[in-house]
Amino acid sequence: MERVTFRFNSDSGAEYLYDDVTGNIFPWGSMEEAILKRELAVPLDDSEENLLRSAHGDEITAKTQYCRQWRSQYQAFARPSTSGLPVPTPDQIKPAVWAGCKELILIVTENCNLKCGYCCYASGTYKYHRKPTNRTMSYEQAIKAVDWFMDNVSAQLARNPRKKYGLSFYGGEPLLNIKLIKEVLEYAEKQYPDVFFVVLTTNGTLLTPENVEILKKHSVSVAISIDGPEDEHDRLRVDLLEQGTYKRIIENLSYIKRKHPEYWNNYLMSLSVYDPQSDVEKISQFFDDNKDVVPRCAFVNMVSTNNSEYYNRFKKEDFDLLRKRMIFLRQKYKQLVTSGKEPGSYLNIITGTSLVLMLMRGRVADARDTFVRYTGCCIPGSRMTVNVNGEINMCERVNGTFPIGHLDQGGLNYVRIAQLVQEYQEKILYKCERCPITRLCFMCFSSAEANGGIMEPRGFCESTKNRIHTNLADYVSIMESNPDVELAFKKKSLELLRDRILIES
Amino acid sequence: MTYFRLNMGAILKTGGKGAVLYDVIGRRIFLLDKEAQRLLQECENRMPVKDEGLAGSAHRFLDLMVSEGLGFYYSHPTHIDKMLTSSPINELEMLGPPPAYKIVNWSITSRCDQACHFCPASLQQPIWQACRSCVRRANSSEIPSVFDNPAHLVKQMADLGIWGIHLRGGNPLLEWERLTAILNCTRSQPHLRVGITTPGTGRAIEHIISLYRYPNVQLNVVLIGFEDRSDRRLPEANSVRSTQYKLLDTLRQCNALFSIVVVISDKTPVDREYASQWVFKRWGMIPGFAEFHPSPENGSREFRFNTIQTNRKPLLLWRNPEEFFQRTENNACVSGIMEITVDGSVKPCAGCDDDCGKIINNDLRHAIKGRRLYELWKMSKDKIEQCSDCPLGIACSDCLAAERLGTIDKRVALGYCPVMQDGDLYANAGRFEHQGFVYLLSIEKGLERCPT
Numbered sequence: 006m007e008r009v010t011f012r013f014n015s016d017s018g019a020e021y022l023y024d025d026v027t028g029n030i031f032p033w034g035s036m037e038e039a040i041l042k043r044e045l046a047v048p049l050d051d052s053e054e055n056l057l058r059s060a061h062g063d064e065i066t067a068k069t070q071y072c073r074q075w076r077s078q079y080q081a082f083a084r085p086s087t088s089g090l091p092v093p094t095p096d097q098i099k100p101a102v103w104a105g106c107k108e109l110i111l112i113v114t115e116n117c118n119l120k121c122g123y124c125c126y127a128s129g130t131y132k133y134h135r136k137p138t139n140r141t142m143s144y145e146q147a148i149k150a151v152d153w154f155m156d157n158v159s160a161q162l163a164r165n166p167r168k169k170y171g172l173s174f175y176g177g178e179p180l181l182n183i184k185l186i187k188e189v190l191e192y193a194e195k196q197y198p199d200v201f202f203v204v205l206t207t208n209g210t211l212l213t214p215e216n217v218e219i220l221k222k223h224s225v226s227v228a229i230s231i232d233g234p235e236d237e238h239d240r241l242r243v244d245l246l247e248q249g250t251y252k253r254i255i256e257n258l259s260y261i262k263r264k265h266p267e268y269w270n271n272y273l274m275s276l277s278v279y280d281p282q283s284d285v286e287k288i289s290q291f292f293d294d295n296k297d298v299v300p301r302c303a304f305v306n307m308v309s310t311n312n313s314e315y316y317n318r319f320k321k322e323d324f325d326l327l328r329k330r331m332i333f334l335r336q337k338y339k340q341l342v343t344s345g346k347e348p349g350s351y352l353n354i355i356t357g358t359s360l361v362l363m364l365m366r367g368r369v370a371d372a373r374d375t376f377v378r379y380t381g382c383c384i385p386g387s388r389m390t391v392n393v394n395g396e397i398n399m400c401e402r403v404n405g406t407f408p409i410g411h412l413d414q415g416g417l418n419y420v421r422i423a424q425l426v427q428e429y430q431e432k433i434l435y436k437c438e439r440c441p442i443t444r445l446c447f448m449c450f451s452s453a454e455a456n457g458g459i460m461e462p463r464g465f466c467e468s469t470k471n472r473i474h475t476n477l478a479d480y481v482s483i484m485e486s487n488p489d490v491e492l493a494f495k496k497k498s499l500e501l502l503r504d505r506i507l508i509e510s
Numbered sequence: 511m512t513y514f515r516l517n518m519g520a521i522l523k524t525g526g527k528g529a530v531l532y533d534v535i536g537r538r539i540f541l542l543d544k545e546a547q548r549l550l551q552e553c554e555n556r557m558p559v560k561d562e563g564l565a566g567s568a569h570r571f572l573d574l575m576v577s578e579g580l581g582f583y584y585s586h587p588t589h590i591d592k593m594l595t596s597s598p599i600n601e602l603e604m605l606g607p608p609p610a611y612k613i614v615n616w617s618i619t620s621r622c623d624q625a626c627h628f629c630p631a632s633l634q635q636p637i638w639q640a641c642r643s644c645v646r647r648a649n650s651s652e653i654p655s656v657f658d659n660p661a662h663l664v665k666q667m668a669d670l671g672i673w674g675i676h677l678r679g680g681n682p683l684l685e686w687e688r689l690t691a692i693l694n695c696t697r698s699q700p701h702l703r704v705g706i707t708t709p710g711t712g713r714a715i716e717h718i719i720s721l722y723r724y725p726n727v728q729l730n731v732v733l734i735g736f737e738d739r740s741d742r743r744l745p746e747a748n749s750v751r752s753t754q755y756k757l758l759d760t761l762r763q764c765n766a767l768f769s770i771v772v773v774i775s776d777k778t779p780v781d782r783e784y785a786s787q788w789v790f791k792r793w794g795m796i797p798g799f800a801e802f803h804p805s806p807e808n809g810s811r812e813f814r815f816n817t818i819q820t821n822r823k824p825l826l827l828w829r830n831p832e833e834f835f836q837r838t839e840n841n842a843c844v845s846g847i848m849e850i851t852v853d854g855s856v857k858p859c860a861g862c863d864d865d866c867g868k869i870i871n872n873d874l875r876h877a878i879k880g881r882r883l884y885e886l887w888k889m890s891k892d893k894i895e896q897c898s899d900c901p902l903g904i905a906c907s908d909c910l911a912a913e914r915l916g917t918i919d920k921r922v923a924l925g926y927c928p929v930m931q932d933g934d935l936y937a938n939a940g941r942f943e944h945q946g947f948v949y950l951l952s953i954e955k956g957l958e959r960c961p962t
Contacts, residue, residue, distance in 0.1 A: 015586075015589070017586050017587070018586060019584070019586035019587075019588050019589070021589075028597075029518060029591065029593065030589075030591040031518070032515070032582070032584060032588045032589075032590065063573070063576065063577055064576060064582075066577070067576050067577050067578075067579050067582070068582070070579050071517065071579045071582075074519075074535050074536065074579065075535075078535055078831070160669070162875075163666065163669035163670070163875065164608050164669055164670060164671060165608030165609065165670075166670075166875040166876070166878055166879050167608075167609065167878075167879060167884075168608065199879070364598065365597050365598055365599050366597060367597050368594050368595050368596050368597055369595055370595040370596045370832050371596050371597050481589050481591070484589040484591070485556075485586075485587060485588065485589040
């Protein structure tokens with residue numbers, strides 16, 4: 006039996022306990038701690054013994070009963086030790102993969118008209134990722150992927166006729182292969198009507214009037230990379246001639262706003278990436294000041310640290326400054342939310358998302374897959390990514406050195422997937438049973454990827470625990486400060502999460 | 511300063527009719543008087559407990575709440591993260607988990623060999639739990655092509671996660687081939703349970719008994735024999751009654767699984783209690799009830815559904831916290847259930863007339879793709895006009911068809927809820943039917959058991 010809780014304080018100094026068994030947050034104090042220890046047969050120290058002796062008998066009785074209620078109903082606070090997670094066989098892994106599959110991502114080209122400074126493909130700082138090439142996906146390969154996908158999710162659709170799947174176009178720059186995108190959309194609409202929601206991730210430079218007509222016609226949600234005001238954006242988002250791209254993108258967006266205001270409003274979103282030299286305060290202000298042209302920000306991410314030399318260029322001062330700016334933004338966000346005001350879209354994402362995830366955390370009745378019971382990991386294949394040549398990866402984020410199948414070789418290789426799951430269990434999940442934040446952890450295959458497989462990322466668990474600790478404290482502080490904020494916050498959170506699900510495709 | 515907060519599993523609901531405190535894990539319901547409501551609302555709004563209160567009755571009341579494990583004192587305006595058993599992400603509809611499909615009520619024929627005075631029922635007719643009975647709706651025309659390929663439909667139902675198929679009519683025994691064809695299809699779905707609701711007439715008893723050759727079959731016999739009684743003796747002279755009783759006696763002798771539903775109408779000369787005892791005495795089981803009243807055009811007098819007997823509203827306790835939260839978001843009566851009518855329409859139940867889709871080419875999946883069915887499933891008490899102001903909704907299990915008709919015809923609403931007009935729940939505590947899980951809480955009197 007392993008206790009899986011941790012204590013934290015809100016800004017007001019109130020104490021709380023997070024319990025990973027139930028996913029609940031309990032107001033906590035020395036007496037509750039002593040009572041729980043006694044219930045779990047953990048030796049009490051002298052001060053705890055004294056506390057229980059000197060406290061009011063009725064209060065101790067009531068709190069003990071309360072603790073026992075949670076223990077008996079949900080086995081709260083402590084997780085029984087097991088002999089480890091079950092290792093999947095290929096036969097077991099097949100239904101698990103397809104039951105959890107929610108998206109088909111097509112890499113329609115490996116080419117790009119930009120050469121962004123942090124790009125995992127083009128910057129040369131990510132050693133395991135592929136390099137840009139002129140290869141594009143053929144129509145036959147794309148249609149084969151769509152049919153294969155639909156064939157395999159048929160059981161899931163039979164269970165849930167309302168289910169919709171993401172169909173995402175990714176690159177390189179996918180608009181370099183707009184002809185294929187158009188053909189695939191026409192095919193999918195005809196063969197599988199009302200099954201897909203379509204998302205395209207683009208650098209925004211090729212949003213020409215002709216391309217926009219096609220995207221609008223097929224109700225494609227478009228996520229456009231915009232890293233902030235011109236100087237911020239053009240610092241890293243440059244074309245092959247090292248020229249900035251900001252002006253071109255803004256021109257395109259202005260055109261869409263003018264010609265297709267409803268489409269702009271309902272289907273366009275911004276993605277933003279930052280690094281230690283980004284002035285995130287200024288970027289946040291930029292999104293607030295330019296919301297007439299720049300679509301609302303729906304996803305903000307730091308440049309990936311995985312297997313990269315990208316961060317070698319930064320000094321300690323850069324990281325310190327970024328940390329300071331992030332703290333400032335977080336304070337600002339908390340002030341706005343607690344006073345019932347609406348934060349701007351960038352602020353809402355860069356700060357709010359981590360708090361949203363606290364609110365949306367899993368609870369006791371939320372089922373988790375037996376084979377990857379802990380962390381934020383899915384069974385490989387939930388976001389099936391098909392490369393230009395038909396090779397299949399578990400999602401678009403992984404580096405491509407451990408594919409899980411090939412369209413031309415019978416689809417998924419379930420033996421390989423079972424091996425990968427086992428590897429993840431052995432290298433990552435082996436210690437999670439004792440971890441108090443498994444319901445909040447965001448570790449997955451992509452954050453643990455190495456060359457050809459999985460490797461435990463150094464310091465990940467410790468830094469995640471620290472982040473979760475801060476996030477929970479901020480979440481509770483917001484809730485403490487204003488009794489009315491919870492409902493509005495929840496509503497907003499669901500909207501944010503819906504966007505996130507769309508955008509992550 | 512001292513603060514008092516209710517625990518995360520103690521959910522306070524307030525409305526125009528007063529306040530109810532739900533002890534979700536302890537499975538108790540507390541009706542609050544106005545003073546207790548005011549005090550707890552202040553506490554829930556993070557207001558400190560007043561000093562004068564600490565010395566007096568309010569303090570005693572809060573101490574009582576502590577000793578009952580419903581809340582504790584704190585030195586800070588503490589946030590209580592109210593209990594949930596599932597992540598709010600489940601509210602993301604099609605992006606979330608699949609709907610929890612449970613039961614299909616499948617009306618396989620509109621033919622019937624009886625001529626009950628309340629059947630076929632008009633759309634305006636107040637009906638209580640028509641789904642349990644064999645009542646037909648007026649204007650329902652049978653489309654045989656719906657039954658072209660029962661194997662395909664049954665397979666689709668099983669794929670959806672449906673665990674119960676309830677075959678209704680009219681009298682499904684009159685469509686023997688269709689009935690047995692469907693039962694044959696269920697053989698390949700061993701997890702499916704099949705109920706057949708029938709008056710039990712129109713077919714020889716040995717034929718009816720032969721239905722038990724199919725796996726997981728259970729008959730539900732609709733007793734219409736109480737209808738034409740003129741006194742309280744129960745002679746079996748009436749041929750329908752005689753047939754029904756013989757069938758039920760035989761089923762009992764065979765140890766077959768069966769259930770009984772008693773139909774009550776405005777012309778039924780016995781009340782629910784009497785019928786219930788009589789059935790229990792003869793066949794050893796408590797029957798279910800379905801109830802019919804004349805539509806507003808045909809009757810003007812006030813009425814009370816007999817099912818809500820002697821002016822007492824039945825309350826239903828949740829089995830576990832998961833069910834409690836399920837009820838807060840869903841209509842407990844219809845959630846997970848759909849009715850397929852003889853013309854292939856999909857409705858939430860036999861009593862509601864909302865068309866939620868149509869089965870074309872034996873495709874059930876396409877018929878339930880739209881939003882309407884799920885909107886009705888999610889029509890919790892908060893969304894029922896006459897119930898939205900009542901904080902007791904989570905423990906109240908009404909028939910959705912009656913609720914919806916009640917929004918149009920107030921007589922119907924009053925017919926199933928004795929406290930609807932009289933307001934205050936605490937003052938009307940004696941009007942609830944429950945099994946000892948309801949308590950009264952007041953500042954003055956503390957904790958008392960609510961009369962059962």
